[in-house]
Amino acid sequence: MMSVWGILMLKYWVSGQIVYLLHPDYMWLSNTAGIVLLAMAIFKVMRRMRMSPLSSRPKMQHASLLPQGWSTSLLLLVGLLGLWYTPRPFASDIALQRGVTDVVAVTRSQPQAFRVSIKPEDKSIVEWVRTLNVYPEPDEYKGQAVDVSGFVIHPPNLPENYMLISRFILTCCAADAYPVGLPVKLDGEALKGDRSGYPADEWFQVKGRMGTETINDDRRLTILATEIESIEEPRNPYDY
């Protein structure tokens, strides 16, 4: 059981899949735990080889909802499932379920460093959303250059010539990932005019200018796209 879990956690580390699951600040915890588990497994095996089964101490009991054997086999099964299953970063279905916002709730991640000096075209989606939180008047950003990358969401409540370009933000692990996104207006020249040309979950680099659009009676900061380029999904799809 311990060896399976140790190997599983090291597998996430070596293969880099750990970025789908955890915030980088906490990866070392999981990596260390993997090593410790393996060490414990080796210790157990060595002890078992040295001692005859008769001389081992009586089994300790620790009351728990599950009978002893069940708990171990459950852990073992789940560990094996983990080895077989490849985690996948979240996509637009989760984003829609959790609700995409351009508002980072006050209780959530506060910007650690607020840099005003950053050039608008260097800002990522997350930085845009944070800026917008501090100063929410969309007209303030009118005309600023935008160059962001993210995955596409087609929210059912947006008109056909809009889509959302989004990222997930992690504060600890995938369990608390929440999506942020900005609407993109697709009316520019050389664009396909409606979002069907940009399928959901595909990654794109969007360039354009900021503007204010009224969508569903709501004035929102919108990217007036001039250029949209398909890109590979980044190795680490989340932002922090």
Next chain:
Amino acid sequence: MPQWSNALTLFFSLMVEAMPFLLLGVLSSSALLIFVDERRLLEAMPRHPFLGALAGGLFGFLFPVCECGNVPVARRLLVKGAPSSVAVGFLLAAPTINPIVMWATWTAFRDQPSVVFLRLGFSLFIATIIGWVFSSQVDLRPMLQPAVANAVVPPSTSLLQSGTFMLGGKGQTLSRFDTSGVAVARPAGGDLWVRIPLVVENMVQELRELGGMLVLGSAIASIVQVGVPRDVILSLGQGPVTSIIAMMILAAVVSICSTVDSFFALSFASTFTSGSLLAFLVFGPMIDVKNIGLLLSVFKGRAIVYLFVLAAQLTFLLTLVVNLYIS
């Protein structure tokens, strides 16, 4: 199919994040079992009911165990003649007031430091109050299971009675301290090479038992998140009263260990009120389904009902205040 895949990703993310803390928890609980003699600490305990309850609560700093480990410790404290306020205060607060749980909560709720502090404050407050209430019963024996009550040293006699007679208690095997005999018959002398293997053995044992609960808890959390429609959760999670009740019931049912429960709660952070998250984090370590079995090895049913009702009411009131006035 993508639903399953999302649920699995969520599930493994919870497991991978919680596993290091579970390891730390079992490491310290095992080290405590093998290396520390709690009898000496007991002698320094204050006798005043309020201070005693407070001290019992803060005791957790020295005994970093989760709620699965603290019932046996509380039981040992009682048997060795600790005042009831100390024992009850310890029982309720120790799973939360300890460095490992604090670190885990901090890791999970880095963005909402208020959750971390309020969790500590509320737990200590509730534990102290209940410990105080219980101290009005100077002699706890009528509330204890006969086997434990018989073993209790009456408050007047010396604390330094030998602890071995607790082994005679009707052959109860609920506590690991009894059957293993490790706590009583600790290896003499300070030989590290004798003790370290014992620590590792105990870690393996606890990891196996508690890991299963972690798997179940994480599975429930991820299935609820992916499977239950969002508006149902939202309508439940946004009401100041319903959210607290829902989270308290969840806490009691899921019985997840206090070292890892913050990660569980975190997965509900975006949809539930922070008061209800607090209710989960405060109430869960005190009373839950898994714990009741353990508590029954010490207290009679009546005393557990008192504990349960008092803890539930206090948690509910405090967290409701948070929901209505603070957040």
